[in-house]
Structures are given as C-alpha cells and as structure tokens.
Amino acid sequence: MAKVTTIIDIGSNSMRMVVLEKSSRFSFNLINETKSRVKISEGCYENGGNLQEAPMQRAFNSLQSFLNISKALKSRKIICVATSALRDAPNAKVFINKVKNELGLNIRVIDGPKEAYYGGIAALNLIHGEEFVTIDIGGGSTEFAFIKDGQIVDCISLDVGTVRLNELYFSKNDYTGARNFILEKLEEVKNCGHDIPQTVVGIGGSIRSLSKIIMNKNEYPLDILHGFSYSVDLNSYVFDKIINAKNNNTLKHIGIKKDRYDTIKEGAFIFKTILDELNTKTVITSGVGVREGVYLADILRNSNCKFPQNFNVSVRSLLDRFEICPRQSAYLGNNAKQIFDVLKPIHNLDDKYKTLLVIASKLHSIGTTLNFYKSNDNTADFILNGLNYDFQHSSRVTVAHIIKFSKKRLPKETELEKYSTLLPNLETMHWLSFMISLNLTINQDMSNPKVTYKLKNSKLRVAFEKSIYVVESDIKKLETPEGIKVKVVL
Structure with missing residues (x-):
C-alpha cells in the first residue's frame, strides 16, 4: 500500500476526493478532502438515463483539478470509483474512455451492493457501535448495509436518490408519487430477512446537512458531525420544516447552505420516509462513506476488512x-x-x-x-x-x-x-x-x-x-x- 493514497468517488450529484497518508501498518490520517458539485447525472433521468454533455464536461474538468492536487501531495496510488450515475448510463463508456485517454485515469464502476458494502466497511471500522444499518443517500441511489455483531451481513441498493426523485417527481410537485415510489422500493429492505436495527448510521451530504441543522437547533456544544447522534422522534420536526419550505429564503432561514438548496428537500423527504417506515429510533451521523470504505478495503484486505481487536x-x-x-x-x-x-x-x-x-x-x-x-x-x-x-x-x-x-x-x-x-x-x-x-x-x-x-x-x-x-x-x-x-x- 502506497504511503499516500488518493480515493475519488464520482457520485450522481457530487464528486469527492480524499487523500490519506499512512503512518504505520493500519494507521492513517486525512491530508486533503475536496468536493465538486458537478451533478454529472443532471438531465439524464429525463433522457433515457444518458449522461449529458455539459455535466460530463464539468466532471472531466473537476477530475483534472483533483489529479493536480493528488500529484502535488505526492500520492503514489489513485483509486477512482463511480456509482449510480455511471452504472445507470447507457453512454457511460464515452465519459470513462475520455478520462482514461486524456487524463490517464481508470474509473471503476461499482454496482449498488458493492457501494453499500464500502459504506458499511467505513462505518464498521470508524463508527462506535456493534449493531446498526447504514443508509447512504446519493443523487441516484440509496444504499443499505446491515451490521450485526461487528460484521456486515447484507448489502442492498435501491434506485432512490435526490436527483432521480427531483426529476421524476419533485419537479412536478408530485409528493404522493414520490412517497409511493420510495415505499415500493423499500419493500426489498423490509423483506430482506434480517431484523432491522433501530439505530441508523447516516451517510452522505444530505444526511450530514440535516444533522448540522439539528445540532444548531439543539445548541449542541461540540462542532463535530462524525459520531453525532440524535433521537428521530425529538427531531422529526426539522425534516418537516425543510420538506415544507416554500422557497430558498425559507431554507436559508432554517440554516441550509446555498449549495444544498437544490437537493435538501428531496434528501430530507427520502430520509424521513425511510426512518418512519423502518421505525428508527436513533441516527448516528457518519463523516465517512464510500471513499474511506474503498481505502479500508485496500489496507485491510488481509484482515477481513476489519481493524484488529482493541485497535483505534x-x-x-x-x-x-x-x-x-x-x-x-x-x-x-x-x-x-x-x-x-x-x-x-x-x-x-x-x-x-x-x-x-x-x-x-x-x-x-x-x-x-x-x-x-x-x-x-x-x-x-x-x-x-x-x-x-x-x-x-x-x-x-x-x-x-x-x-x-x-x-x-x-x-x-x-x-x-x-x-x-x-x-x-x-x-x-x-x-x-x-x-x-x-x-x-x-x-x-x-x-x-x-x-x-x-x-x-x-x-x-x-x-x-x-x-x-x-x-x-x-x-x-x-x-x-x-x-x-x-x-x-x-
């Protein structure tokens, strides 16, 4: 394993990069984190799932900058994965080949269960807890990983995401259709054959934004998102306020940042619908996800993707x-x-x-x-x-x-x-x-x-x-x- 490693995650809404440096066999620290809201899947769900030219160019330009950062930090290894947007797009190879030929970067498209698995690895190793289910809400899909007795026992991916929901339902103000769509997809999770834990580890930008608002509303003393937990019952009103917000000024007053105006209502709607349907009691916020999971799967590949016992x-x-x-x-x-x-x-x-x-x-x-x-x-x-x-x-x-x-x-x-x-x-x-x-x-x-x-x-x-x-x-x-x-x- 290279001492400095770069992990890039191309999502439907955002493209994110982390650069991590090893200090000993299993130990590492974050030396760079960069995000670009390229919205690579913008317009695709209205066009047969095909990626559109302008979003692809935004993503390509951002990748160039990501690689510049990685090079400056002397990264010796780069792993780039792509999730829902590229796995769903019939023309994904156009973008993948352009990146490979012009930037020399290989993009690995991962399927939904694999995406859920990487999120599960990150939570299993970097969140304190033994039994929970991870929920990772992205632009095109939502992933679930079931953790029991310190092991990942199942991984599920649903075609439910903020960008997808916006283009199919929210743009038409069809909230009933959106809810029915989510509930229909969620049957796969409810009938998976596992007891559904009452604790959820929430992954993804929408869930972190919601947690930040809840922290502020409760005057929480520690300004740290990773590991922050809250009661669903006591804070469900925050979800309702965001979902029912009439315009961006209302979202601003609630405390939503400008770069989340376009997806936060859909994110809150998806998350609340899932939490209610699964009777979730507690949410633990995760600051890590697919990127960290990809990294951990690499450095822990010879130890069943888990840190040694009592290792922190x-x-x-x-x-x-x-x-x-x-x-x-x-x-x-x-x-x-x-x-x-x-x-x-x-x-x-x-x-x-x-x-x-x-x-x-x-x-x-x-x-x-x-x-x-x-x-x-x-x-x-x-x-x-x-x-x-x-x-x-x-x-x-x-x-x-x-x-x-x-x-x-x-x-x-x-x-x-x-x-x-x-x-x-x-x-x-x-x-x-x-x-x-x-x-x-x-x-x-x-x-x-x-x-x-x-x-x-x-x-x-x-x-x-x-x-x-x-x-x-x-x-x-x-x-x-x-x-x-x-x-x-x-």
Whole structure:
C-alpha cells in the first residue's frame, strides 16, 4: 500500500476526493478532502438515463483539478470509483474512455451492493457501535448495509436518490408519487430477512446537512458531525420544516447552505420516509462513506476488512504523527490501568472509564509539540477534533477534559458547564483527573519507575523501589477526591 493514497468517488450529484497518508501498518490520517458539485447525472433521468454533455464536461474538468492536487501531495496510488450515475448510463463508456485517454485515469464502476458494502466497511471500522444499518443517500441511489455483531451481513441498493426523485417527481410537485415510489422500493429492505436495527448510521451530504441543522437547533456544544447522534422522534420536526419550505429564503432561514438548496428537500423527504417506515429510533451521523470504505478495503484486505481487536486508528495516528515515545506511552498506559484497578473499590467507575484514562495518559503530551506552555489546554483542544474515528462524542470530550485537568488541581463544576451534556458527573471527573495526575506525577522524571499500589482503609499507599524526591514531593501536593488519601512509602 502506497504511503499516500488518493480515493475519488464520482457520485450522481457530487464528486469527492480524499487523500490519506499512512503512518504505520493500519494507521492513517486525512491530508486533503475536496468536493465538486458537478451533478454529472443532471438531465439524464429525463433522457433515457444518458449522461449529458455539459455535466460530463464539468466532471472531466473537476477530475483534472483533483489529479493536480493528488500529484502535488505526492500520492503514489489513485483509486477512482463511480456509482449510480455511471452504472445507470447507457453512454457511460464515452465519459470513462475520455478520462482514461486524456487524463490517464481508470474509473471503476461499482454496482449498488458493492457501494453499500464500502459504506458499511467505513462505518464498521470508524463508527462506535456493534449493531446498526447504514443508509447512504446519493443523487441516484440509496444504499443499505446491515451490521450485526461487528460484521456486515447484507448489502442492498435501491434506485432512490435526490436527483432521480427531483426529476421524476419533485419537479412536478408530485409528493404522493414520490412517497409511493420510495415505499415500493423499500419493500426489498423490509423483506430482506434480517431484523432491522433501530439505530441508523447516516451517510452522505444530505444526511450530514440535516444533522448540522439539528445540532444548531439543539445548541449542541461540540462542532463535530462524525459520531453525532440524535433521537428521530425529538427531531422529526426539522425534516418537516425543510420538506415544507416554500422557497430558498425559507431554507436559508432554517440554516441550509446555498449549495444544498437544490437537493435538501428531496434528501430530507427520502430520509424521513425511510426512518418512519423502518421505525428508527436513533441516527448516528457518519463523516465517512464510500471513499474511506474503498481505502479500508485496500489496507485491510488481509484482515477481513476489519481493524484488529482493541485497535483505534485515531489514537494510533496521533501517537505516530506526534512521535510519542512508545516506551513512555506503554508505561503510562499500564500504570493508568493499575491505578484505576486498585482504586476501583472506592471510585466504583465503569471499566469504560479505564479505557479513556489509558488513552488520555498516552496522549497527554502531544500538546507540548504545539507549545510547551499551557500544553494541557493545547492537548485538550486538539483532542476534541483529533480523535476523529471510532469515538462517541462523550468519550472524545471526556478524554480531552481528563487531560485538561491533569495537573494537581481537580476541576470545578463551572469549568465543565460548556460540555456538561457530554461529560460524566463531577465526582467521576474528579476521580479521572486525580488518577491521571497521579500517573503523570509518578513518571515525572520519565524514568518509568517501578511502583506498587496498595489500598487500605481509604488510604492509597504508593511504594517506590527507590526514592525520587521530585515525585514524592509533588504527590503530596495533589488534590484528591473526597474519601481518599495518598501516602508515599519506600
């Protein structure tokens, strides 16, 4: 696998490109993302499915720019896939051959189930969850991938998309016809033979735009779409507002961006119809899709298209890019586990917090690369955006705040107010703050000292093999949660 790889996805409405750089065997990070609204399928559904000249030229010109970016970033491998627009078009080879002959780029047209499969791979590896169905609404089709017990068990593609719906029904104000069309196609999903999960992972530009509006309406504290979840029942009114919008001014007032005016009503209509019919309770927003799925299928081809167990690509990527010493990272992670476990009889925290404490302990020092002073704040701010994949928003915010308050003093309630809906209670944050502070203080001289812990009568005895003055004196300064005292012994 090339170190820098470019993935291009030619959709019916938008053409998108991601450029990804490997930092270790399974680890990577995004170095470029580019989108062009070429609308390659514009006018095709009214003309026997044939691609029209002007949209094809827009797509060709955009591909030229995409390839320029890829070359400038020293990409050694380019994978270009095309979905509904090209697989449906009788004259698709005209465009494919022109691109191959003049740009030297091979376009691989994938079928609907394969498109669903790639979206499923992306969600399976980069979204936190074990059982859900992905829904990817595009311009020409909508794809479904069923995930159960961490495996893709089925992939379905329906010829239902925003551009298709617009040209066949919405342009004629035939909402009843549009709904019946969707429901008829949806029978294939309902009769697929699988239990339909009540959680949907939503993929695609229309679904991300809807999530952004819901975030704003609810004054959500974290400006991150990937991993954002919401209740369908509590937010269905947002769909209705968009579907019933009389004009673009109304859409603007709702908060829809200008480049979505032409497809957002159709997208909202399709998504709401599907969610209602499938009795969906929760939607998780995905910032990844076919492009990332194509990439993951490539780098994970020898491991059943799944990351190894307990591997997190975001954590590994940050450790790689900030060149965190593996020996120090391993020591802090193991020490965090020991501290958490020995104090469990007092703090009684769920083991999920042990995982977050270990991650915070390993990543705490990346802020010093940005600026030594206020490094904890630097790290916390970076973590909010840097833990991109396979993290619930609550976990991401918790890790950031564990690091932020890892210097002797416990957080105050007022300091947690902004993210209070995503953070655990104050008592839990006190314990997590104390445990990481103790962990970092013990290894303050970076000697990875041998240390043992013993809890007796709410007193934690920390025993060192040999005296380390700066560590011993700073442990005494640590602010502790209620009900625990710390004593250093030799």
